[in-house]
Amino acid sequence: MTRTMTMDRPDERRRLDDMSQGLVGRPLDRPDGPLKVSGTATYAHEWNVPNAAYGVLVRAPFSNGRLRRIDSAATEALDGVVGVFTGEKFLRNPAQGGADEAPVQGTETVQYLGQPVALVVADTFEQARHGAQNLAMEWTAENGVFDPEAQAADAEEQEDETVDQGDLDGAMRAAAFTVDEVYRTPCHNSAAMEPHCSIAEWDGEDLLLRGSYQMLNYNVNELADSLGIDAARVRMLSPYVGGGFGSKLGIAPEAVAAALAAKQLQRPVVVALSRQQVFDMTMRRSETRQHIRLACDADGILTGLGHEGLVSNLPEEEFAEPITQSTHFLYGGANRKLGIDLVRLNRTCAGSVRAPGEAVGMPALENAMDELAEKLGMDPVELRKRNLPDKHPEEDIPFSSRKYTEAMDEGARRFGWSERNMKPGQLREGDWLIGHGMAGASRVNILSKAEARVTMGSDDDGVFATVETDMTDIGTGTYAILSQIAGEMLGLPMERVRTQLGDSEFPKGPGSGGSWGASSSGSAVYLACEEMRAEICQRLSCEEADLTLKDGDAIAGNRKTSLAELIGGGGQISAVGRIEPGKTMKESAQSSYGAYFCEVAVDRVTGETRVRRMTGVFGAGRILNEKTATSQCYGGMSWGIGMALTEELVHDLRDGHIVNRDLAEYHIPVNLDVPQLDVVLLDERDDWACPLQSKGIGELGLCGAAASVINAIYNATGVRVRDYPATLDKLLDGLPD
Amino acid sequence: MRPFEYTRATTTRDATRAGTDGATIIAGGTNLLDLMKLEVMAPERLIDINRLGLNAIEESGDGGLRIGALVPNSDLAADRRVRKDWPVLSRALLAGASGQLRNKATTGGNLCQRTRCYYFYDTDMPCNKREPGSGCQARGGFNRIHAILGTSEQCIATHPSDMAVALRALDAMVEIENAEGERRSIPIAEFYRLPHGTPHLDNELHPGDLITAVTLPAPAGGAQIYRKVRDRASYAFALVSVAAIVTMEGDRIASASLAFGGLAHMPWRDDEMEAVLVGATPSDDLFDRAADVLLKDAQGYGHNDFKIPLTRRTLKAVLRDACNVGEPA
């Protein structure tokens, strides 16, 4: 049995509200939590595969040019080394998310320092690492291109992103108030806790790859295409992923190298990246230069809005950090100019890193709005409210649902926004300068095609259900929410539902990325359950409207039947649900919204900034699990604090190599940098989004967060930092002596 | 990691003899093992000194303290006597690394930890400290964390230890035993080297030398402050740090001992600057003059230029606190 739904019109039935089990929305613990904290959840590197050999990748030590020769004789002679691999099938860089095919391949052409060019395999990891460290190579280096801004003149316009509406220059000239500033954000790395790893094992022509991946549905095809084999011969397992943040979206060099070596050695091969290699070879977020122009009348009504950016990537890569994604619809202004230019650099590949687009685009926009509010002498909340368009300002479509105003109002109330000091640099506590700032959050909502199978059977303890999909849980709570949805729809308690994920042989989902996972896979589970409920109705000869499923019983009319009985010993009811995005994606502007309010203290002597408190209020449609959703927001806001204050992936402008390649020098926030965060989730239903009325929340907590910190620093000190992050050196000049 | 031979020393003699034969000492391993994995350091032999029992903190006859080379940083920071009479040391230790690292890190190892220069850590980059004669990639590169005082053409690295900065302010002595069984004690002022033309040498230890203890003189009293300025609230090395011990007599400064981290290849101290302070009445003007002396030869290399004003500001704030004077309105 299969039930398919194409999201062609809003689903106003809100069926989940009619259910009786009471699971959806509740702040339930994750079923996988105890496994993770007790070390029994098996991550990619932890599979005990007998007779495995260990491979370590070797990076190109030059930035651009041709690798002429690898002289492996000395390395092959080392103790334990069983082979050195290289060649045209090696990946230059990971595939972009959803690529569904191999990325650029081959080791002869080197385009960034750090590109993987060989794999040394040995009996032990230590032997392989030593071999890799000492592999001899000969190359011809060519001049490279390393500085994006020096190259701006050669940038390629991303035509899909361009909007040129009305006359922005004219609007700027005629405006009562304007902002015309350039903001810069540096490169970032996902910095997931679990380094990337793959274990490849062949059985004849069949490949089993255990890896740390976010999107198996695509990864299988990318891996098969890279190896030149039939995708039907590839199976991938990725039941637990120790954080991905985009860096595990596409198949990556270690998987292909492991598969090639394992094939030839006829032995399983394990390849894990070192932390330094994670920085060198996995996706970076592009640095951005963002030119923002705002024009408004005397009442603060926007008449013009410009957001033009410069980002970078390797040659031949299509991904261009989509910084203007939410700018298209967030605020009005009839005269608009938006665009993104892409320069080609010899730097590590740029791709999706933690909320690509809004993570860095929203802060720039929200800093500019703060600057405009100041010029107007207006509360920045009020300025935003005045500029919320009734419909999409560039396309003639409505908003699906938008809790932006409510988020700002609720946040302002909880935070005590009205009591803040308005004039910068006035509030002091000892050596600390205190400031307050706010910013908005927006992240576009995406629904992706997804399938899931739900099966109900019975055992000695009664009825149970199993959910199966190749969807992944990258630490977000997928195991929890899919079980909740199935339990809700089928009237089963949490402990009687088991969700199995991360096996490419299960029905295909969209994977974890772009915050679409919960709504997409959740809708598939929901649809499978709807089909199963129809089957139950048929068996009970009742109407769906009269059916109540609760605690393992079916209640119809005044009759109660145990589901275990209904299914019968050894029997089962099973269905596949399939959701497909449809017209609602095009016919409405869908986004999740929110607002941040932040208090910082800046040391007036040293310029060190500490975030003292931060409130985030978010509207993301129906909340499926209040606890996991809140945790996602905590995570996003923490990244936002890091982005505002410390996080910066530094490239040496002489050769493009990444300078700070470990977690001692790549400064993501630590516990002491993050205060107790206050997160509120608003009650909302978005009928246009999916049959669950839920929208993406995974990335929302980051999309604008950094701006609230930077705006608060301005309020504390009078210093506008437009060059992220606000490390102390950028404040010193503006602080009192 | 290059294959290596591992031996456990049961006597200090084992350790020092192995040292003369080219073995490298391993204590807590929190720095050495990281460097070995990357083959920044690739010793062929390791001599483990953890069973030598050098882990006592004892009162010495002269009112001072003798700290065994293997005393963990956590224990030293928590020691009641240290917290009471040499608080600047306790504060400096607690400002360093993380709880887990401090549990494992030893007193001797902390003194001898290597620089955190990014290029030193990357074996595909030239670095005179790692590979003498190959060049210094930090000078024209990204040098945010690098030195502004006492640098050389060959190297602009800093010494990263917080503990050593406090020890420098406290005039600690480093007790060393060599392979002949001789013990010598050298002032910490003479323990570290500037890079000059030999940046591969961090300190005055010779092959076969084993640090057995660090000794502290009798308590100096006064106000003791450790101020560490860094990029995040915890778990980051100092951009600039100041260890200060200041005593007052009436409204004059009777003694001032100030050591700085993050500025140089060694914990930095400037006698001339201290002389400006001693005997004088604290004022912002005085502190500025002290900073002028301290920084007269300071040189930035681009990304670390900010350390010059930052040092001045931090020094002045620390002195205001230590002398208990308010800041100018």
Ligand SMILES: Cc1cc2nc3c(=O)[nH]c(=O)nc-3n(C[C@H](O)[C@H](O)[C@H](O)COP(=O)(O)OP(=O)(O)OC[C@H]3O[C@@H](n4cnc5c(N)ncnc54)[C@H](O)[C@@H]3O)c2cc1C
């Ligand atoms: C992520 C991270 C963050 C850190 N942050 C800080 C910080 O903020 N501030 C700070 O001060 N430190 C910091 N540290 C460094 C830490 O303090 C040192 O790693 C530690 O003190 C080294 O001690 P150990 O006993 O582990 O030394 P080991 O790693 O065992 O040895 C280090 C060196 O000392 C030599 N050695 C050890 N003992 C002796 C002896 N008795 N005689 C002669 N030579 C000896 C060894 O041969 C080796 O060369 C950090 C470290 C890490 C990994």
Ligand code: SF4
């Ligand atoms: S500063 Fe010193 S450690 Fe750093 S690259 Fe130069 S020589 Fe090497």
